């Protein structure tokens with residue numbers, strides 16, 4: 215059985231990638247599970263998806279704890295413990311990361327027990343190409359698993375994107391097939407592991423651990439007024455920046471539309487964005503009447519800040 219876990223941020227197409235991979239495996243005659251996990255938050259939040267593909271009926275359920283392949287669409291997720299990128303990785307796990315950083319450096323940084331392969335998509339991607347990241351990751355993943363043929367990948371993309379225009383489908387195919395071809399040197403590096411047949415299943419020796427009442431032992435989420443401690447600003451890939459020359463201080467507009475209540479009114483009457491809690495959904499950019507809010511890439515904003523210029 216192949217066990218693949220895909221990590222990305224809401225909006226980067228990891229759900230689509232897992233569906234494409236599931237369909238491609240199915241076309242190749244496999245039994246398949248593909249599922250996605252995300253919380254209540256949306257664009258920018260860490261999410262993951264997973265795919266199991268086996269030649270026999272699949273008895274395993276739930277999230278994949280020991281993946282054969284981990285695909286990371288956004289390398290800023292790797293150091294975030296809550297994203298769980300490194301969870302359950304063994305020497306048999308291949309890491310595929312979309313990154314501008316060399317694989318040797320990732321290997322050293324992560325002390326990764328298995329091989330690290332780079333999908334150099336983000337090095338040359340401009341904003342207009344970011345929409346193809348999901349299919350690109352699906353293509354690269356299929357390329358690493360030489361069980362999936364190029365034609366099965368193409369058919370799976372056509373099926374999964376059938377509600378989109380032909381032009382969009384063709385663009386997605388272009389990026390996905392290019393990523394598939396880029397992985398030619400590593401084709402077959404992800405190996406098929408044994409499944410878990412139900413007839414050989416042995417229940418573990420469960421131990422009953424007494425616990426306190428949930429009001430005492432539960433995590434902080436059960437306590438009131440803790441959401442401010444969750445720095446959703448860490449999810450942001452795009453930053454809203456207000457141009458005071460254009461802003462006419464109608465703060466009830468942007469302030470009301472911000473779903474996270476991250477826009478406050480400063481003493482000068484201008485809106486102020488709480489960057490610790492702005493998750494970068496860009497709703498304020500779309501709603502501002504005089505277009506006084508610009509969206510800039512977080513990495514560019516961080517570079518400006520390092521140079522001492524306000525972002």
Ligand code: SF4
Nearest residue numbers: 461462464465468502
């Ligand atoms: S909606 Fe636009 S113009 Fe109005 S206060 Fe917000 S940023 Fe300024």
Ligand code: SF4
Nearest residue numbers: 472492493495496498
């Ligand atoms: S400030 Fe703008 S980009 Fe940030 S969370 Fe609010 S609406 Fe979204």
